[in-house]
Amino acid sequence: MGETTALVHRSPLRDALVELFEAGWQQATSVFGSEAQETEEQPDLSETDRALLHLLHTGLKDKSIARQPGLSQRTLRRRITDLTPRLGATSRFQAAAQTVRRGWL
Known part of the structure; x- marks a missing residue:
């Protein structure tokens, strides 16, 4: 397979895209949370909670996740x-990623 190289010249479009990226990066939230939010104490998680977090971590859609333990999508969203x-998470993905990283799943 051959290699491909692209040369991107300075342009208003490139500058706008760089600014958009930088603005998004400034507002981004760490997947693992800030140091202040982190705690190594394991929260009291039921087996259903653990299963839900594991399924969230896999990236499945709510409908597929809810089907596994037999929950409605509304109940699933409420539990999440x-x-x-x-x-100590700010998003559902962050919650699942933190529990996996901490070895709670």
């Missing part, structure tokens, strides 16, 4: 909303 702050 309850779990996220308990884990």
Whole structure:
């Protein structure tokens, strides 16, 4: 396979895209949370909570996740909303990533 090289010259479009990226990066949230949010104490997680976090970590859609333990999508969303702050996370993905990184799953 041959290699391909692209040369991008300075242009208003390139400058706008760089600024857009930088603005998004400034507002980004760490997947693992800030040091202040982190705690190594394992929260009280039920087996269903653990299963939900594991399924979240796999990237499945809510409909597929809810089907596994036999929950409605509404109940699933409510449980995820309850779990996220308990884990010191700001998003559902962050909650799942933190529990895997800490070895809780």
